[in-house]
Amino acid sequence: MQVIDRRLNPGGKSLANRQRFIRRARAQVKRAVREATSGRSIKDIDKGGEVTIPSDGVREPTLRRSSEGGTRDYVLPGNKEYIEGDSIQRPPRGGGAGNEGAEDGGGEDEFRFALSDEEFLDLFLEDLELPDLAKRQLKGEGIPQWRRAGYSTSGSPSNMSLSRTMRNSLSRRIALKRPKVGEIAALLEEIAALEESGADPERLAAAREELARQQKRTKLIPFIDPLDVRYRRLESTPKPVAQAVMFCLMDVSGSMSEHMKDLAKRFYALLYLFLKRRYKHVEVVFIRHTHEAEEVDEQTFFYSRETGGTVVSTALEEMARILEARFKPADWNIYAAQASDGDNAPSDNAKTAALLTSAILPLCQYYAYLEVGADDDGPASERPTTLWRTYAIVNGPESPIAMRKVRHRRDIFPVFRELFQKKDQMAEA
Amino acid sequence: MSLKTAPPKIIDPKLLYTGGDWNFETINKVYAAIEEIGRGELNLDIYRNQIEVITAEQMLDAYSSGGMPLFYKHWSFGKHFARDEAMYRKGYTGLAYEIVINSDPCVVYIMEENTITMQTLVIAHAGFGHNHFFKNNYCFKQWTDASGILDYLDFAKAYIAQCEDRYGQTAVERVIDSAHALQSHGVHRFPRKRMPDLRSEQKRAEERRAHGERIFNDLWRTVPTKKARTRDKAEEERRRALLGLPEENILYFLEKTAPRLQGWQREILRIVRNVAQYFYPQRMTKMMNEGCATFVHHRIMTRLHEQGKIDDGAFLEFLHSHTGVVFQPTFDDRRYSGINPYALGFAMMQDIERIVLSPTDEDREWMPDIAGAGDPYNVLKDCWANYRDESFVSQYLSPRLIRSLGLFNLRDDEEEAELNVTHIHNERGYREVRRALSRHYDVARRDPDIQIVDVDLTGDRRLILHHRVLDGVLLEEADTDHVLQHLADLWGYDVLLLEMDEAEDVVMNEHTAKPRATFG
Numbered sequence: 036m037q038v039i040d041r042r043l044n045p046g047g048k049s050l051a052n053r054q055r056f057i058r059r060a061r062a063q064v065k066r067a068v069r070e071a072t073s074g075r076s077i078k079d080i081d082k083g084g085e086v087t088i089p090s091d092g093v094r095e096p097t098l099r100r101s102s103e104g105g106t107r108d109y110v111l112p113g114n115k116e117y118i119e120g121d122s123i124q125r126p127p128r129g130g131g132a133g134n135e136g137a138e139d140g141g142g143e144d145e146f147r148f149a150l151s152d153e154e155f156l157d158l159f160l161e162d163l164e165l166p167d168l169a170k171r172q173l174k175g176e177g178i179p180q181w182r183r184a185g186y187s188t189s190g191s192p193s194n195m196s197l198s199r200t201m202r203n204s205l206s207r208r209i210a211l212k213r214p215k216v217g218e219i220a221a222l223l224e225e226i227a228a229l230e231e232s233g234a235d236p237e238r239l240a241a242a243r244e245e246l247a248r249q250q251k252r253t254k255l256i257p258f259i260d261p262l263d264v265r266y267r268r269l270e271s272t273p274k275p276v277a278q279a280v281m282f283c284l285m286d287v288s289g290s291m292s293e294h295m296k297d298l299a300k301r302f303y304a305l306l307y308l309f310l311k312r313r314y315k316h317v318e319v320v321f322i323r324h325t326h327e328a329e330e331v332d333e334q335t336f337f338y339s340r341e342t343g344g345t346v347v348s349t350a351l352e353e354m355a356r357i358l359e360a361r362f363k364p365a366d367w368n369i370y371a372a373q374a375s376d377g378d379n380a381p382s383d384n385a386k387t388a389a390l391l392t393s394a395i396l397p398l399c400q401y402y403a404y405l406e407v408g409a410d411d412d413g414p415a416s417e418r419p420t421t422l423w424r425t426y427a428i429v430n431g432p433e434s435p436i437a438m439r440k441v442r443h444r445r446d447i448f449p450v451f452r453e454l455f456q457k458k459d460q461m462a463e464a
Numbered sequence: 465m466s467l468k469t470a471p472p473k474i475i476d477p478k479l480l481y482t483g484g485d486w487n488f489e490t491i492n493k494v495y496a497a498i499e500e501i502g503r504g505e506l507n508l509d510i511y512r513n514q515i516e517v518i519t520a521e522q523m524l525d526a527y528s529s530g531g532m533p534l535f536y537k538h539w540s541f542g543k544h545f546a547r548d549e550a551m552y553r554k555g556y557t558g559l560a561y562e563i564v565i566n567s568d569p570c571v572v573y574i575m576e577e578n579t580i581t582m583q584t585l586v587i588a589h590a591g592f593g594h595n596h597f598f599k600n601n602y603c604f605k606q607w608t609d610a611s612g613i614l615d616y617l618d619f620a621k622a623y624i625a626q627c628e629d630r631y632g633q634t635a636v637e638r639v640i641d642s643a644h645a646l647q648s649h650g651v652h653r654f655p656r657k658r659m660p661d662l663r664s665e666q667k668r669a670e671e672r673r674a675h676g677e678r679i680f681n682d683l684w685r686t687v688p689t690k691k692a693r694t695r696d697k698a699e700e701e702r703r704r705a706l707l708g709l710p711e712e713n714i715l716y717f718l719e720k721t722a723p724r725l726q727g728w729q730r731e732i733l734r735i736v737r738n739v740a741q742y743f744y745p746q747r748m749t750k751m752m753n754e755g756c757a758t759f760v761h762h763r764i765m766t767r768l769h770e771q772g773k774i775d776d777g778a779f780l781e782f783l784h785s786h787t788g789v790v791f792q793p794t795f796d797d798r799r800y801s802g803i804n805p806y807a808l809g810f811a812m813m814q815d816i817e818r819i820v821l822s823p824t825d826e827d828r829e830w831m832p833d834i835a836g837a838g839d840p841y842n843v844l845k846d847c848w849a850n851y852r853d854e855s856f857v858s859q860y861l862s863p864r865l866i867r868s869l870g871l872f873n874l875r876d877d878e879e880e881a882e883l884n885v886t887h888i889h890n891e892r893g894y895r896e897v898r899r900a901l902s903r904h905y906d907v908a909r910r911d912p913d914i915q916i917v918d919v920d921l922t923g924d925r926r927l928i929l930h931h932r933v934l935d936g937v938l939l940e941e942a943d944t945d946h947v948l949q950h951l952a953d954l955w956g957y958d959v960l961l962l963e964m965d966e967a968e969d970v971v972m973n974e975h976t977a978k979p980r981a982t983f984g
Contacts, residue, residue: 036495036591037569038488039516042576048525049545055637056542085550093543096946097648098939100912105937107876110901112803113794114870114888122882123874148546149553 056093057154063088068150068158069448084155087147160309179271190266203263213256214249222246278316279368279400281306282354285336286375288325288345295407298441299374300337302405305451306372307333320357324350326380330357347379347422348386355394364398371395372403372454377420384425391429401435403454408442478772484579491515494584495591501767502592506760506841510595511610512569515587519576523563524548526573530743531563533571534617536624536735538640561785564590566598566746568610581778585785588764593757600849601752603745606655613742620735627728639729642950643715643736648911650715650737651744703920710915710930713737714951717916723925724956733954748852748907755809756848758790762810792869803901808869812856815865816844826863853905861901863894873900878936912939914961925957932966938973939963945975952977 057064067086117123150158186199222242229239283303287296310317321336322328325343328350354371362369379387396402404426419427423438430436439450480497481490495515502508518526528545529535561582565571572590574583598604609616628636643650704710711717715737719730746753765786769779792807793799816834819827820843823835834843847856872888873896887893887900903909913932919925931939944961952959956979963973 036492036499036513036515038491038495039514040488041516041518041522041573044518044522046519046521046525048522049528049542051537052528052539052542053545054542055537055539055633056546059539059637093539094946095540095543096645096943096950098646098912098914098944098947099648100910100934100937101940104878105933106878106935107937108886108900108903109874109876110803110871110897110904111795111874112792112869112871113796114872115794117872117885117888119885119888119890119893121885123885125876125881125883146543146547148550 060088060093065158068155085147085149087145089145093146156312160312179273181269182272184268184270186265187268188265194266196265196267199265200263203265204259207260207263208256211256214253219249222249277368279314279370280318280320280362281310282320282322282371284350284354284371284373285323286345287323287341289342290345290378291376292409294409295376298407298447301447302374302451322350322353328353345378345380346383348383348390351387351390351395358398369399370401371399374405374407375422377406377422379422384421388425388429396434399435404436404438406440408440476772479775480773481580482775486580486583490580491583495587497768497773498588498592498764501764506763508592508596509599510592511599513572513591513595514569515572515574515591517576518573523575524552526563531565532617534621536621540644562586562590564594566604566608566610567613570595570598581781585761585765585782589757589761593760594753597753597756597848601749602850603748603852607745608742623731639732642954643733645947645950646714647736647740649914650713650740652713652741653908704918710917712915714916718954722955751805751809751853751905752851752856754805755813758806758810759813762786811865812860813844815862816860819862830862854902857905858898858902861898866894866897871897873897909934927955927959929961931961931963933963933972948975948977952979
């Protein structure tokens, strides 16, 4: 008998199987993940959790007998009152006595299991990207990357290139005519034979001399010389990093109802999550505005309440000011996402349009405008809002503006995906 | 009571351990004590034990691959793992106390969070009970190679990983999917005929010719015959014989005959089929195997207590979990989910012991061979070696046990409006109840009887299968179509499955499938 402690063995033996399973059920899991998020609060939007998928794609069919029809005998324990010939009402389907048909999960329609936070987010944010992340800036402190760069004569033992070393050694030995092991062995044999027979003393003397010379040569020319040794050389090269800044502009004025604010915040929560997860070098600037605008931190942006009138141009001015001060357009990819209910002070529209066309849009790679509407708006709301009309005028074929409307929570994710979907080459051309 | 007045605790030197904690030293002590009883008193014949301590996490891992320590990779194991994990995390199910592997040495997993009493129970149960059964039962002897299985799985895992590298995960996955779907029909149920060697073949050919010469009569040549049809018939017979048809091992047939598979695909079918074959005896002997292990652990724990090696607290803890394991809810209980193999197995073993030692007149009449034979362990060891669930029940389920379990037979006939109680635990019913229960354990009846009956390799190559319908129960419609699709993909040509009522030679149902995308 032997006791073995396996507790310290690496765990996660099933990880490979799990990955295969999730890959297999990918489409269904993705859908389930997206549905799951619409019901969550903003805080746990990035948490993993349980999802339920239909068992279609991950079905494991077997040849088995049907659970209905035909004649069946069941032997059951615990008879109390029955005697031969008694009749019993058929129990309702799926329960009661004698239903032992399905053994291993037969007839399951849905499959529930838990996803980790990582898996959840990966699936959630799959194939999204910032459009046209073009300007690449070699940042001084960019992450160095090690790259193979030929061979060198010095280095650490772990980097020694055996094949290269042995190749050098071989060519040196050939060039300097180092005697081979076989040659010396043959000489020794010959000497032994001559000594035995004593027939040809001259040849014996010559052979001995030859042997001495060969042995000397072997000693002088080493098998491996320090000259032969080569090391793999690694060079560090800075990796170009694209840096980007995302401006989040949110209207928090009095005209925004709770519902609209919720929609806008959800949108930004998704955006924030997506940027933080996908891009290492993305700065996020939060600007909220009423009749005046201010830059705030994440906490304030998402959770504090304030109210007032609506002057959109203040936010754009603030953005322009920050751009001027902190983000040189030459070095940064600039993005903006604006959420608003579409109201604006009538006098401000002209200024907004002017600011956009002259100061903001020329610098932006992409400008997403999200208009949030009330849930139960009647047909009256079909009329475009002030801001929508203003932006529509600004929006030319070359302009980087994308405009979408959202009325309901369930629309947030599809719209978000539409705005940040990976565009393939065909679509761009 | 204050602490000061508590009497000083005297630890009996005979005790193997006190309290609940365990360490490797106590495990060794406990094992030695168990071995003394297991080998010395019960005369068990076991493989060398290899006890491995694992965590709950690792137990979950082991679950998903049929308990084996290593297995090839496939998404279905990931699915089982995800389900087990979800169930476990929510607290719907606990984990098994142990997993034991039919290998030589016999690998027994024990979980770290169990108390020492539980570890003792587990070692007695798995390391001696199951181990003895694996080593001695004829089903395992015939169908499994305990010393080779771990090496084979190692090979299988490496081979499939290699295939994935070479042909891509999706291609390999498709083959395994299809093979898994047919896994239940990838076992040999009978030892196969040995291939005759050339010499005996020649001898047979000579005998045949001699026989032909002996009965030669030129007159037969002049008798008119229905020429065409007989030739056809003979041709068909020959064709079937060449392919070894009919064949019930579908995976075997595909591996050897499917026209379009490549070598590595055949090897994967072979791996899946060998694994299925390895697990086949476990399905045939589930109840006996658990009964044997439960009987052994019960006996060993009781003896340990009698010898004063474990204290009353430990023994009560053991009894608590033992009774939990052998609990049999009655049919009208909400917890009822079939007959508990531990309960029935244990009850039958105990019953046999009783019959051997102190039989009643009834026992003498029903089981004259063993009634009063006097040596229960020998009788039991004979049972463990030479029976499987089905034959064990039909031989040894005593009327007394039928009465005490209150077994009765309920017939569910589609044609009738109500269920019918056909037999109960009385004089007229014993035999019938016993027969019905024995049938319930008959693996050959539980799995549908499906055979490949014909294929014309020179014609359209359509594969024809028959399902011999038993008691009018057809195949599960949706699943069968899926499986047939897999079969058609592997075979590469059309597949036809007829559900036949053999007695009346009527086709009751028909399934067909065309290959979607062929392999190779």
